[in-house]
Amino acid sequence: MTLRIAQRAHRIEPFYVMEVAKAAQQLAREVAHSDRPMVFLNIGEPDFTAPPLVQEAAERAMRGGHTQYTQATGLEALREKISGWYRQRFGLEVPASRIVVTAGASAALQLACLALIDAGDEILMPDPSYPCNRHFVSAADGTAVLVPAGAQDRFQLSAAAVQANWKERTRGVLLASPSNPTGTSIDPQELRRIHDVVRARGGVTIVDEIYLGLSYDERFGRSALALDDQVVSINSFSKYFSMTGWRLGWVVAPLELVPVLERLAQNLFICPSTVAQHAAVACFEPESIAEYERRRAQFKARRDWFIPALNDLGLTVPVVPDGAFYAWADCSAWCSALGLPGSWEFAFDAMKRAHVAVTPGRDFGSAETGRFVRFSTASSMEHLQEAVHRLKEMAP
Numbered sequence: 001m002t003l004r005i006a007q008r009a010h011r012i013e014p015f016y017v018m019e020v021a022k023a024a025q026q027l028a029r030e031v032a033h034s035d036r037p038m039v040f041l042n043i044g045e046p047d048f049t050a051p052p053l054v055q056e057a058a059e060r061a062m063r064g065g066h067t068q069y070t071q072a073t074g075l076e077a078l079r080e081k082i083s084g085w086y087r088q089r090f091g092l093e094v095p096a097s098r099i100v101v102t103a104g105a106s107a108a109l110q111l112a113c114l115a116l117i118d119a120g121d122e123i124l125m126p127d128p129s130y131p132c133n134r135h136f137v138s139a140a141d142g143t144a145v146l147v148p149a150g151a152q153d154r155f156q157l158s159a160a161a162v163q164a165n166w167k168e169r170t171r172g173v174l175l176a177s178p179s180n181p182t183g184t185s186i187d188p189q190e191l192r193r194i195h196d197v198v199r200a201r202g203g204v205t206i207v208d209e210i211y212l213g214l215s216y217d218e219r220f221g222r223s224a225l226a227l228d229d230q231v232v233s234i235n236s237f238s239k240y241f242s243m244t245g246w247r248l249g250w251v252v253a254p255l256e257l258v259p260v261l262e263r264l265a266q267n268l269f270i271c272p273s274t275v276a277q278h279a280a281v282a283c284f285e286p287e288s289i290a291e292y293e294r295r296r297a298q299f300k301a302r303r304d305w306f307i308p309a310l311n312d313l314g315l316t317v318p319v320v321p322d323g324a325f326y327a328w329a330d331c332s333a334w335c336s337a338l339g340l341p342g343s344w345e346f347a348f349d350a351m352k353r354a355h356v357a358v359t360p361g362r363d364f365g366s367a368e369t370g371r372f373v374r375f376s377t378a379s380s381m382e383h384l385q386e387a388v389h390r391l392k393e394m395a396p
């Protein structure tokens with residue numbers, strides 16, 4: 001008798017980029033000692049680790065035996081620090097009582113989806129977008145409706161698109177700003193219009209702000225929490241705070257939603273990692289913030305060098321990313337010249353001929369993703385320069 005797998009699990013599509021990543025790892029081993037070791041520009045995590053104060057705080061927590069479960073909503077001290085960060089960095093009053101600390105943005109998204117989506121509900125999101133976000137909706141038995149979003153809309157939903165695609169079962173929108181894979185944010189005015197459309201229909205606006213800390217443009221680097229206290233904002237210690245593997249994030253929710261998230265979190269996770277939480281308190285020390293700001297400046301400098309270099313190569317980046325560490329580049333001219341069907345084949349070609357690993361668009365949607373590849377600039381300037389040098393050599 002074969003094991004019957006739940007339909008829910010079947011709806012979660014495979015992560016195709018992992019195939020590319022696996023192939024890149026395999027080839028990397030083969031070429032490790034050649035004069036052209038693999039340059040990985042496919043990685044979606046900072047090339048930095050948690051700074052010293054954070055590491056020391058983790059050690060202290062472990063040695064001091066501060067390793068029991070915490071409250072499901074997280075350590076009070078950490079919630080207060082996060083609240084203070086909104087005040088200092090964004091000039092926003094976000095009370096600690098609205099903050100629920102979670103095991104990464106992933107758990108925050110899962111809690112938000114389970115709390116807000118009923119079976120059959122539809123959630124609008126842009127195509128392209130981070131693949132797991134539509135899968136969190138599926139896991140809550142909802143349907144993610146991907147709406148094509150092009151360069152003219154900064155690869156984000158517009159209020160007009162939300163209005164046009166709103167149906168009887170639509171429950172809300174799930175946006176990511178800045179976005180993965182494009183690094184582009186929603187224009188704040190447009191976000192306000194989107195939120196108005198959503199609120200007028202009794203829906204919910206969920207904004208994944210995991211890359212908000214890594215913002216390089218004052219015009220866009222604002223939290224959706226400025227709109228009103230009904231927005232659900234997802235955030236994380238993974239990106240700006242360089243703590244991917246520590247598994248820590250948070251959600252800011254309307255006050256009435258917090259007890260619901262708490263009840264779900266108590267049952268599903270009990271609490272996020274206690275050691276990680278104690279460590280994260282030290283993220284907000286002036287010394288740590290100064291280090292994070294130096295890193296943000298480095299990410300910006302990489303972007304400022306890399307985007308024009310890609311454009312010069314004919315791998316055009318239609319919208320300059322204002323945040324995160326990605327470049328969403330159109331490789332269709334190269335594909336035509338090289339006789340490659342699309343970005344999937346381009347990724348393998350770049351990997352094999354230039355030993356440069358990139359992420360093809362496929363996982364991020366279906367609208368234009370055959371034309372686009374995602375480069376990650378979470379890599380040293382030397383690596384970025386080497387990658388551009390090698391791509392130049394293989395240029396058609």
Ligand SMILES: Cc1ncc(COP(=O)(O)O)c(C=O)c1O
Nearest residue numbers: 104105106130176180236238249
């Ligand atoms: C847009 C977006 N949301 C959420 C996540 C999940 O992050 P984490 O669970 O590490 O906080 C990622 C990770 O790359 C992401 O790019």
